Each structure stands twice: as C-alpha cells, then as structure tokens.
Amino acid sequence: MSATQEGRVKSVLSGDTLILQNKAKQERTLSLAFINAPRLQQDEPGSFEARELIRKLCVGKIIHFRVLYNIPQKTGGGARDYGIVFLTNGQTLPDLIVQEGWAKLRDDADRKAESPQASELLEKLTALEAHAKADGKGVWATGAKHVQNVREIPDSKAFAEEHKGEAIDAVVERVLSGDRLICRLMVSPAQHVTTTVLVAGLRSPTTARTNPSDGTSQPAEPYGNEAQAFVEERLLQRGVQVRLLGVSPNNLLVGEVRHPVGNIAEFLLKEGFARCTDHHSTWLGAEMGKLRQAEREAKEQQKGLFKGNAAPQRSAAGETEATVSRIFSADTLFIRNKTGAEKRINLSSVRQPKPSDPKQAPFGAEAREFLRKRLIGKHVKVRIDGTRPATEGYEAREMATVTSNNSNLALTLVENGYASVIRHRMDDSDRSPIYDELLAAEEAAQKDQKGMWSPKPPKQPSYVDYSESLEKAKRQLTLLSRQKKVPAIVDFVKSGSRFTVLVPRDNAKLTFVLGGIRAPRSARGPSDTAEPFGQEAHDFANKRCQQRDVEVDIDDTDKQGGFIGTLYVNRENFAKLLVEEGLASVHAYSAEKSGNANELFAAEQRAKEARKGLWHDWDPSKDAEENGGDYDAAPATNGTNGTNGDATHSKAKMDYRDVTVTYVDPTTARLKIQMLGSGKQNLDSLMKDFANFHISSANSKALPQPPKAGDVVSAKFSQDGVWYRARVRRNDRENKTSEVVYIDYGNSETQPWSSLRPLDADRFGMQKLKPQAVDAALSFVQFPTSAEYLAESCKMLDEITYDRALVAMVDFNDARENLLWVTLIEPNDASGSGSAAKLKSLNAEVVSEGLAMVPTKLRPFERAAGEVLGDLRKREAETKEERRGMWEYGDLTED
Numbered sequence: 001m002s003a004t005q006e007g008r009v010k011s012v013l014s015g016d017t018l019i020l021q022n023k024a025k026q027e028r029t030l031s032l033a034f035i036n037a038p039r040l041q042q043d044e045p046g047s048f049e050a051r052e053l054i055r056k057l058c059v060g061k062i063i064h065f066r067v068l069y070n071i072p073q074k075t076g077g078g079a080r081d082y083g084i085v086f087l088t089n090g091q092t093l094p095d096l097i098v099q100e101g102w103a104k105l106r107d108d109a110d111r112k113a114e115s116p117q118a119s120e121l122l123e124k125l126t127a128l129e130a131h132a133k134a135d136g137k138g139v140w141a142t143g144a145k146h147v148q149n150v151r152e153i154p155d156s157k158a159f160a161e162e163h164k165g166e167a168i169d170a171v172v173e174r175v176l177s178g179d180r181l182i183c184r185l186m187v188s189p190a191q192h193v194t195t196t197v198l199v200a201g202l203r204s205p206t207t208a209r210t211n212p213s214d215g216t217s218q219p220a221e222p223y224g225n226e227a228q229a230f231v232e233e234r235l236l237q238r239g240v241q242v243r244l245l246g247v248s249p250n251n252l253l254v255g256e257v258r259h260p261v262g263n264i265a266e267f268l269l270k271e272g273f274a275r276c277t278d279h280h281s282t283w284l285g286a287e288m289g290k291l292r293q294a295e296r297e298a299k300e301q302q303k304g305l306f307k308g309n310a311a312p313q314r315s316a317a318g319e320t321e322a323t324v325s326r327i328f329s330a331d332t333l334f335i336r337n338k339t340g341a342e343k344r345i346n347l348s349s350v351r352q353p354k355p356s357d358p359k360q361a362p363f364g365a366e367a368r369e370f371l372r373k374r375l376i377g378k379h380v381k382v383r384i385d386g387t388r389p390a391t392e393g394y395e396a397r398e399m400a401t402v403t404s405n406n407s408n409l410a411l412t413l414v415e416n417g418y419a420s421v422i423r424h425r426m427d428d429s430d431r432s433p434i435y436d437e438l439l440a441a442e443e444a445a446q447k448d449q450k451g452m453w454s455p456k457p458p459k460q461p462s463y464v465d466y467s468e469s470l471e472k473a474k475r476q477l478t479l480l481s482r483q484k485k486v487p488a489i490v491d492f493v494k495s496g497s498r499f500t501v502l503v504p505r506d507n508a509k510l511t512f513v514l515g516g517i518r519a520p521r522s523a524r525g526p527s528d529t530a531e532p533f534g535q536e537a538h539d540f541a542n543k544r545c546q547q548r549d550v551e552v553d554i555d556d557t558d559k560q561g562g563f564i565g566t567l568y569v570n571r572e573n574f575a576k577l578l579v580e581e582g583l584a585s586v587h588a589y590s591a592e593k594s595g596n597a598n599e600l601f602a603a604e605q606r607a608k609e610a611r612k613g614l615w616h617d618w619d620p621s622k623d624a625e626e627n628g629g630d631y632d633a634a635p636a637t638n639g640t641n642g643t644n645g646d647a648t649h650s651k652a653k654m655d656y657r658d659v660t661v662t663y664v665d666p667t668t669a670r671l672k673i674q675m676l677g678s679g680k681q682n683l684d685s686l687m688k689d690f691a692n693f694h695i696s697s698a699n700s701k702a703l704p705q706p707p708k709a710g711d712v713v714s715a716k717f718s719q720d721g722v723w724y725r726a727r728v729r730r731n732d733r734e735n736k737t738s739e740v741v742y743i744d745y746g747n748s749e750t751q752p753w754s755s756l757r758p759l760d761a762d763r764f765g766m767q768k769l770k771p772q773a774v775d776a777a778l779s780f781v782q783f784p785t786s787a788e789y790l791a792e793s794c795k796m797l798d799e800i801t802y803d804r805a806l807v808a809m810v811d812f813n814d815a816r817e818n819l820l821w822v823t824l825i826e827p828n829d830a831s832g833s834g835s836a837a838k839l840k841s842l843n844a845e846v847v848s849e850g851l852a853m854v855p856t857k858l859r860p861f862e863r864a865a866g867e868v869l870g871d872l873r874k875r876e877a878e879t880k881e882e883r884r885g886m887w888e889y890g891d892l893t894e895d
Helices: 047-058 095-099 116-135 156-162 224-235 264-270 278-284 287-301 361-375 409-415 435-447 470-480 534-545 574-580 588-594 597-609 620-626 646-651 678-695 787-801 827-831 834-838 842-848 866-881
Strands: 005-014 017-021 027-032 062-072 079-086 148-150 167-177 180-188 191-199 239-247 253-259 320-329 332-336 342-347 379-388 397-404 486-495 498-503 508-514 549-557 563-569 656-664 671-675 712-716 723-732 737-742 748-752 756-758 774-778 806-814 819-825
Touching (some): 156 239, 167 191, 167 224, 191 264, 278 287, 278 435, 342 409, 361 409, 486 534, 588 597, 712 737, 723 748
Parallel strands (some): 148 191
Antiparallel strands (some): 017 027, 239 253, 549 563, 656 806, 671 774
C-alpha cells in the first residue's frame, strides 16, 4: 500500500473511476478498489446515478487518496491503480457508493486483499453491500425506472424548436473547443440527450485535430488550446443550464451555456479567447450587447487574440445637434450644423432598399418619403461612429447614429421594413452601437412582411409634369387656381423664387414661381455669374424650403409654363420672408395683382430700415425724391400737429405688421402681441437653446439671493412646464414668492423663489434678444367697465385671436406709453385699401357682438377715420337694437 497522496478531480468517468490532476496538470486514472459500477459509456442501468453521486462530491475539488493495488492493462503496457479516496467532508470511497447501492463488489476482490488494511476494507464493503441489497438500494432496487440517454437526435431542428428558450439542466461531458461542448441535456428526470452544443454569440479558435482517415494532424489556431483549457477548467462535468436558441447550418444545437456564476461566453470573450459573431445576434437579443462589451474590454486591454492589436479608435467627437436639410435616400441625408455648414452622412449599419434588387427597388421612393416626412427641417442628434474610406467610384463617407425625439432613425427604418442591415466583417468596428437591435428588428420586419419584405410591391407614384409646356400649364391652371392652399412638397429649389413642387393629391409636378417679387438670379453653372445677393437668396430658399411640406395658391402662369402664386412654409408667405431678409424686391404690378401688396411692401420697408441684403446701402432720401416728396428725418410727433392731427394721419403711409396675439389682459382687454418674421424666428431659436440649457442639471441652481423687483430670471410656466424669460414684478417676502411677467408672451403668474433660476444674460438676456411681447390696444373701441361683460369681451378676443397669424394695421404708436394702437385684420383682407380692410377687422367683430362700443372720447387718429367710425356706429346701433352682449338690458350710455 502506498502513502497518502493529493490530487484535484478533473472528471469522473463512471461510478468507480476518477481522472486526477496534480499541481503540474499531469493526469492519472484512479479506480476505486474492490468494486464495479455500471458503465456510463454503455448506458447501463444505474450508470448515470452512480457517476452523479461521485461527480457532485468530487469534481473540481482537492482530495486525498491511497493506492492499494495495481492491475496491468492488456494494451499500452501500463497498470491501473486501485485505491481509496478520502473526501474533505470525512466520507470515503468506495464505502459511500457501495452503501448507496450503486456499485457491486468485484468477483476477484478477495484475491487483491493481500494486506491487513485491504482485508479490513473488503470486509467492510461486504457488509455495506449486504445492507444495500437488503434495503433495495441503487442497482438492487426492484422495478426502478432507469434513465434513458439518447446519443443521436433524429431531427435537431425540431428538437430545438420544441425546447427553444427553455433553461435545461445539463452536465458538460466533454469540451471539444472553446465554443463547442458535448452536453448531457436532462430534458426530463427519465430522459436525457447527449449531444454537441455550440456556445451562442462567439467563435473561438480551433484546437489541434487529427484526421482519422489518413492520420494527418492539423495544428491548433492561436489561443485555441488556451480557450479549450479555460472552458474545461470551469465547465467540464459541471452542472450548467443550457438555453437552446436554434441550430447551426451543420444541424448542431446552438445555445447559451450558463454556469451558476454567469454566461461562459462572456468570460471567454473577456479573456480574449474568442470573438463575437453576428450569426446568433437575433437569438440572443439584449444578451448580445453584454458579449460585445466583454469583447471590447479584451480589445482595450489587448488580451489573448487581440494582443498587440491597437484598439479601434472611436470618433472623439461626442453627440452634436444639427438640422436635417435634405434626404438623399433612405440611408443618406444632409445635415446642417449651428454655423450653417452642411455635410452628408450615412446611417450606420443600414442600407436603403437595393436599386439592383427587383423585389426591393420599388420601395426606394417610399422609404425616402418615409424618412422625409419625419426628418426634414427637424433638429436631430448626431454621433459619428466611423468613416468608410473612399473607394473607386465612391468618396469617403461618415457613418453616424442619428436620433430624433430619442428615437434611433436607423432602427425606425428597419422596424418598418424600409432598410436592411449591413452584414459587417467581424473586425469591422464602424458599426452601429445598437447593431444587435437592428438585426432583431430586421428579423421581426421580415416575419411581419413589412415594407420591402412584403410580397406585394407598392403603388408607384407617377407625377405628370404640367410645366413641360405652356399648353399643359394653362389646362391645369383652371383646376389649380380654384383651390386655395393646396398641399405640396418642394422637390427642388431652382433659385430664390423658383421651385419644382409636387402636388401628391393631383399627381402633379409643377415649376412654381413666387408672385409679387423679384429675386436676384443665382449662378446657373460654374461659368455663370450670379447677380448680387442671388446666391444668398438661393441658399435661403434651400434652407427654408428644400423638401418641405408647403401650401401653394396658384394665380397664373408665365410664358414658360411656370405657375405663379404664393408659397406658404409653416403657414408663412415665403415671398414675404424673402423680401424681409432683403433677398428680393417687390414687383409692384404683380404684387397688386396677387393681393399681397401691402404685406410685401411692409416687409420691404422693414428690410430697408434694417439695411438688409439688397438694401445694405439704402438711402431713404432717394426714395422720397423718386416718389416726388420730401424726406423729413424728424416726422411730426404722435400725429397731434395741425387740426387735431387729422391731416397727418390721413396722409400717413399705412403700417402693416404680421403679428400673433399671445395674451389678453383680463382687467383691461389690452393685448400682448409678437411680431412675426425674424424676431419670432430668433425667439424660436432662443427658446430651443433655452430648453436645452435647462435640461442640464448643472444649470438647475436656485437664485443666489432673494429676487428684486425688475430682475430678469428664468421661470418655469406652471401650465406647460417649459422655462421662459421672466421679469419680477413684485415680491412677497413673507411667503417667499414673486409675481413674474413672461416678457416674450405677456402673461404673468406667482412663483415660489425656489422655482426661479438665474438667467444667463450673455446667452439669453435682453441684449441678446429684446422682449418680444409688445403692448397693444384695439383702436376705435371702448370695452365695458362691468366685470361680467369685460370677461366676455376678453374671452371673445382669446377665441378669435388664439394661435392665428394676423395683420396689425398700426394706427398710432404712443411713444409715451410704449403702446401700439392697432386694427387687427385677417391676412387675406390686408390687400385692400386701409379703410376697406378696417371695415372687416376683428375690432369691428367685437363691436358687432356687443362686447365693445365706439369710444365717447375719440383720439386724434380715430377722429381722422370717418368711414371706419361710421361703420362701427352703424354696427353698434344694430347691436343695441338686437340687445346683444353689454346691451342686453338697454342702452348703457343714456345716463
């Protein structure tokens, strides 16, 4: 008998045989003395239970053993050792397995009991076997159902489908390589399946192999043996859970193999002993992201397969904000940053429907339109994922992740079947950070037959070009001129005032020309020269109109078949915007013909006064000379000179301003109005920056000290939760609250000091943009003093002005009170003469409803408008007679 030795149990071949390793990783086989257990390889009854008893006690643990005797082997010339194993819990083998009835004494056992210790052990085992027999334990049990083990699956695919997603308890019997295991799947207590399982989500290097047919050997790939040893040390004969996902092209089961401490794939990747593979991404779902992160860590630390390879450098630039200026295709778009620079980007990891594929090509236009509707002119966030180098016929392209309203655009396209996912090389790092989600979305879209995966091709839009000839244009003009504000899409910008537009509901394609203005001509080619400010006008039109949804009113045609009319972008007349920026001049004759003359002349005057564009060197004295009048640098003040100022006001040039009413004061019925145009655009831009500023937690600090009356602060409006610029009107120091007025809108409310924030004056102060809420009052009307009727008046004003673009005819600018006296009219009514427009005004509507009256004391400018006063008094008399509004109980003025 030898001395007691120590070893680590690598595996258990059966209920009576163990494979041991010493500290140098050298292996030896040790069989348990005097016994035979059922053979596992032959699936003898009880073989699994016998092996399991020892496996659970020994595998991976350090044990002590003593060799009692050796038996020479028939092949190999060696001898097998037989002995005793001492477990750490105090139990010994073979005593335990015989006691449990899972092994029998060998027939020749007595011949090997040569020493006193061996004889003593044999006597003990004989007694234990007798007790196990008597108790009907283990192999001595009668009628016991033994485990059935299937080693060949007739239909791997059907088996995988049947058990897909189930967490099946298993034992890893062999480790063939880092990603290939032979597992005993315990499908049920009585039914086991022993088969090869591929570890999902990765590919590890191959191990050394020998071809059995010719004996040739193939060396291991780098780190192949290390990967196998890594997995073997952790999983061989360990209890695991296998979640089947599918089958490989070779009909091998693919699954997720989980040890109690986690997914073995993740640990293998972290050590650099494998690479991620995309083939199983859709099966793994979110788990694939963890595997890619593990691989990324190995690359960064240059472990294993990535040793000596520099980690791929991601773009240092973070997420930037931009505006989508043009959609080239479903995977390519043009963006414009805050400085106005435009560049082309491609969406990472996705491809538009292939033009070369007969099944996908018909969906190209539909996919592009799908993206245009959601993106054009919208603010997006862009993160560059990498750059695809230039190749023959293709320039270098930036690949980017683009999000809008926290929605990834590439994912949205793939989900709806309007893009497919690019299959990257395994070493291609310029891929989308949500690549696995894209693959899953593509699979779902294919299953649901969405978009280009549908068996039915889409209906192709067919546009008829009615500007192809003057005859076709005139025929179509009759139909289009009857319609107002026809929905259209700007397909191409030819110049500042000339466009190609599509009218989807009529399948019409038109050349559209802005009426009432003349924009300078832009260069038509590299050899052509643009007129002054022609390119600026073209760029402005591109920025505001390209691929936008617009509305058009068509009035006439030109000699080339172009359609002349008004184009509305976001409900604003684009010709007016162009004129207001000094990028076009008013063509008087056509402006009068279009009915937009007053609006356009007012816009041109504002551009002149601001010295914008074409009017950068405007001299007002020259205009006066051309018009046959004298230029007076200091006009009469407030219209009070002469006979009560009547002459001045009767000759004064009408001042039209596009406005929107933002607030009606319930105590006075006076208004707060915003001027539409550049000021409104600047406010919209400031509000977007303002909102982004307050998103950051770094900008959520409270006021450093109690506010003072007149301080300008940031305040969150209680009704919509949005931050606005506000001025402190008064303070309640006892309750620590302030009444604040929102300076760009005119409304007010009381806010606790804790809800106010300091205002960054350099970025958002009044020097950056003056308050946009302008005080105004309705001319020619006097509101009731009764609180009840005043409330009704204010309610009506709210209803007829809410969210509407109006034209304010400024009748008088009271500089002392900083107040504009205005007549509010509909934009379409601004084309007539001043008096005619005032007869259709909102001021007149309020009087007609009995919610205002003609003032008893008229202001000078009001006395000059005899026609208007006559109409209002007539309306007032009718209202009194019909007992409407404030006149319901009779004439209030009789007293």
